Amino acid sequence: MCGIVAYLGNKEAYPIIIEGLRRLEYRGYDSAGVSLLNGEILTFKKKGKVQELVDYADASEKSLDGTLGIGHTRWATHGKPNDENAHPHVSGNGRLSLVHNGIIENYDTIKKALVELGHSFQSDTDTEVLVHLIEELQNRDNLDLEEAVRQALTKVVGAYAIVVFDKDDPDKLVGARKSSPLVLGINDGEYFLASDASPIIKYTNKVVYLDDEEIVTVKRDGNYVIKNIENEILNHDIKELDLKLEEIEKAGYDHYMLKEIYQQPVTISDSMKGRLNVEEGWAVLGGMQQHLKRMVNSKKITLLACGTSWHAALIGEYLIEELARIPTEVEYASEFRYRNPIINEDDLIVAISQSGETADTLAALKMAKEKGSLLYGIVNVVGSSIARITDSGSYTHAGPEIGVASTKAFTSQVTVLTLMALYLGHERGTISASYYNQLLNELADIPTKVARILELNEKIKFIAGEIRNAHNALYLGRGYNFPIALEGALKLKEISYIHAEGYPAAEMKHGPIALIDMYMPVIVIANNLSSYEKIVSNIQEVKARKGIVIAIVSEGDTAITEIADFTIEIPETSDPLTPLLSVIPLQLLAYHIAVMRGCNVDQPRNLAKSVTVE
Numbered sequence: 001m002c003g004i005v006a007y008l009g010n011k012e013a014y015p016i017i018i019e020g021l022r023r024l025e026y027r028g029y030d031s032a033g034v035s036l037l038n039g040e041i042l043t044f045k046k047k048g049k050v051q052e053l054v055d056y057a058d059a060s061e062k063s064l065d066g067t068l069g070i071g072h073t074r075w076a077t078h079g080k081p082n083d084e085n086a087h088p089h090v091s092g093n094g095r096l097s098l099v100h101n102g103i104i105e106n107y108d109t110i111k112k113a114l115v116e117l118g119h120s121f122q123s124d125t126d127t128e129v130l131v132h133l134i135e136e137l138q139n140r141d142n143l144d145l146e147e148a149v150r151q152a153l154t155k156v157v158g159a160y161a162i163v164v165f166d167k168d169d170p171d172k173l174v175g176a177r178k179s180s181p182l183v184l185g186i187n188d189g190e191y192f193l194a195s196d197a198s199p200i201i202k203y204t205n206k207v208v209y210l211d212d213e214e215i216v217t218v219k220r221d222g223n224y225v226i227k228n229i230e231n232e233i234l235n236h237d238i239k240e241l242d243l244k245l246e247e248i249e250k251a252g253y254d255h256y257m258l259k260e261i262y263q264q265p266v267t268i269s270d271s272m273k274g275r276l277n278v279e280e281g282w283a284v285l286g287g288m289q290q291h292l293k294r295m296v297n298s299k300k301i302t303l304l305a306c307g308t309s310w311h312a313a314l315i316g317e318y319l320i321e322e323l324a325r326i327p328t329e330v331e332y333a334s335e336f337r338y339r340n341p342i343i344n345e346d347d348l349i350v351a352i353s354q355s356g357e358t359a360d361t362l363a364a365l366k367m368a369k370e371k372g373s374l375l376y377g378i379v380n381v382v383g384s385s386i387a388r389i390t391d392s393g394s395y396t397h398a399g400p401e402i403g404v405a406s407t408k409a410f411t412s413q414v415t416v417l418t419l420m421a422l423y424l425g426h427e428r429g430t431i432s433a434s435y436y437n438q439l440l441n442e443l444a445d446i447p448t449k450v451a452r453i454l455e456l457n458e459k460i461k462f463i464a465g466e467i468r469n470a471h472n473a474l475y476l477g478r479g480y481n482f483p484i485a486l487e488g489a490l491k492l493k494e495i496s497y498i499h500a501e502g503y504p505a506a507e508m509k510h511g512p513i514a515l516i517d518m519y520m521p522v523i524v525i526a527n528n529l530s531s532y533e534k535i536v537s538n539i540q541e542v543k544a545r546k547g548i549v550i551a552i553v554s555e556g557d558t559a560i561t562e563i564a565d566f567t568i569e570i571p572e573t574s575d576p577l578t579p580l581l582s583v584i585p586l587q588l589l590a591y592h593i594a595v596m597r598g599c600n601v602d603q604p605r606n607l608a609k610s611v612t613v614e
């Protein structure tokens, strides 16, 4: 949520910052801005996408020179998206320029105090308050920039990743973080600070991940210093990034989302690598081995997540309860953290997160940590906050996911949860040897089956054309495919803006059936065999009310094919693995409908990929 990039070195900062902002645009895209230092501070801020900022800066015909600069792409929290509220924000005396990702919760109190001291503000943002506070402390006690930043941060409540510079101290950048990510990139004679490594990777693979309440100062031709908020110097290891530039580019696809849908045969396979061996008959997660006894003997498992990751968690609950027989609950992290839940020392808390930075999930984990539970992370972004706060975990290895609507991260989360359930079930003796081996074999075949589903793209595109003008859509599934109904509906609404709801198929008659008429597409996920007859009856109920039925069925199906308007036949697999297949056509269906409706698939309105505010 909001992307930050900053540069100090021997190259022109502007092109590096603009390119970095484009890479970070997935984090928010309602306005963008840049400040460059070349004797004076030159700031451009514009409502809209990074391209609008570039057009605006070009049209100004001002020199964009300078080897120090900071940039920001915004997802509005305080103050509507407009030019004034865009970052960077400059201090009242014009000396400091600052970008911020997060929320300063006590900004109002600080603002009132600053107004009494004579400060006046140009924007409605909490960020402008912070830069004025730094200015105030700097002037009052004649502090250097890093000390003024440190003292200011001791006075704020909330979340922040910031980068700030001072035109009177022109060879220095100061960055700090708490609950929002900030990475330092280190190259010969140059430094980068960014919300993630994507703006940095082109130049260097040497990075340092800052921890909460840490402040970094980088100096031209000098070293960098990291201190904690108590002013103690810290030594962090420099990490080598394992990220390649090609991984964050579109590779010829029209959209990142389409690329990521098509990557799934590989990404699902990557999330199983070294964790599944069919010949030797085992499924293991390395992260679980260190805590195996405790995990196997957990009295209760709580799965915490938000958004699409929450849907993966719901499948995780079905898997763990069926295969490992441990009572499992799925919680929206935002609810869990505020509802005084019962958490015991012998509970296992599993957080599922693509970004590893979701503020609610992170806060819920911190709460569980205080109660002494074991924390396990299923996270995609290496080195992210959730990966670091958990006691152990498994990376999903899906690679960078840039489309705001999650696709490949979801299937790799479900893959890891399947491995976890199999491992727990095997260790606890709650799964028969034959079923265990059957599932191992079928899991190994999933990537090939996903590739076969992707070959149905043209057919799915045709169906998309038939329902593209719908105002509403209903997704129905039972058992393992109920979470897929939720996920299918979420994909459609978030990228095409068609109102869609996911329901357990049997619940339809308790409400949504009232909405069904000849204009309502009903997408029925019916490739799980255990509830087949029941779902056939549900389809009859929809047809009796003239709804348009689009059914996802297993290859060779006859009963549903006869009554549905459209069927998408996908390879068969055992019930617990069906979500990994049935979600694929739903991702493609949402994608094509959104493209046909002229929507911005990769950057849907009002959304952001990494939600680092509550």
Ligand code: G6P
Residues within 6 Å of the ligand: 306, 307, 308, 309, 310, 352, 353, 354, 355, 356, 357, 358, 361, 404, 405, 406, 607, 608, 609, 610, 611
């Ligand atoms: C945002 C994204 C979703 C994602 C959710 C949780 O809403 O747009 O795609 O599922 O956050 O994010 P996480 O990174 O924790 O999986």
